[in-house]
Amino acid sequence: MQPITELSIIVPTYNEAENIPKLIELLSDTLSSINWEIVIVDDNSPDKTSDIARKIARQDARVRCIQRIRRRGLSSAVIEGFLASASPYLCVMDADLQHDEKLIPDMLASLKQTNDLVVASRYIENASTGTLAEHRVKISQTATRLGNMILDHKLSDPISGFFMLKRELFEKVNHKLSGKGFKILLDIIASADDKINIGELPYHMKSREHGESKLSVFVVWEFFSLLVNKLLGKYVPLKFMLFVAVGFTGVFVHMATLYVTNQLMQWQFIYAQSLSVFVAMTSNYFLNNAFTFNDSKHTGIFVFKGLISFYITCSLGTLINVSVATTANSQGMSWWLAGIAGAAVGAVWNFALSIAYTWRTEK
Secondary structure, eight states, X not given: OOOSOOEEEEEEESSOTTTXXXXXXXXXXXXXXXXXXXXXXXXXXXXXXXHHHHHHHTTOTTEEEEEXXXXXXXXXXXXXXXXXXXXXXXXXXXXXXXXXXXGHHHHHHHHHHTOSEEEEESSSTXXXXXXXXXXXXXXXXXXXXXXXXXXXXXXXXXXXXXXXXXXXXXXXXXXXXXXXXXXXXXXXXXXXXXXXXXXXXXXXXXXXXXXOOOOXXXXXXXXXXXHHXXXXXXXXXXXXXXXXXXXXXXXHHHXXXXXXXXXXXXXXXXXXXXXXXHHHHHHHHHHIIIIITGGGOOOTHHHHHHHHXXXXXXXXXXXXXXXXXXXXXXXXXXXXXXXXXXXXXXHHHHHHHIIIIXXXXXX
């Protein structure tokens, strides 16, 4: 029995209201011989992308929209789109009209023959990055080289945002996906334990007509986080590694504040130390909110409430740190090893409580 919908096209969006009608029109013209649907997964765009998508969906049954509240991220959006669909073939593309929709029938034909996954590449023969700025091309090429470092399957464009795969492949890897960052293709391939057949087809990247590029410092950060997660995540959770890294920056903030207040301003040590602890905890909170817990970051009034919760969490963690270290030292453990043990237990405590209370999903 043939499925009613053969191909689901997953399109993650943020502020793409002007592009959605044109994208659906292009797909309708190109895919007339394919039973397809488009699943738009919108991260509550301020420009009302989801409203535009739903308006079209009321007239076209092939169009569906998932609007996500207080959740951000391309990879997690794509995963939700996959899970909300039932088609045997899954395609991912952007809404910015830079991906060539005319390549989709060839990608589908390739999947039906021998491949498990087909990537639309900008870096093979007869392909190009179009009018993409030179610095963006260099960033992309660097990310390509870094991405291939964690892959058994070397590709010309492992960070492409335009690809198609069989549902069977997604179902094999879905519980291993980190869901972080913007490079879901890299995540899927790196999560596949078994050898998979991957094909690459060339395409010419088109120019963006409306909206703005999503490349930012946070996108770059999340890319490196994905690489670290795939390399070390099986041993230590990525969030914990980031939490500890932020904690180390807090040491420098603490010492800098202590030097200024105690040595330069001649405050009494107890007051200088107290302010230093307060400043370091504040710095750690905002860095963790921006990077470690970016997927559940606090905004608006929740920033203040989260900060108070973090102060309490870290205060309790400090008490546990001192208690563990003192007890260990009194039982014969060397001072430096006791100190490390106390710091480790305190870090685990702060991390656990931060997830449970400060950055819990329900806000």
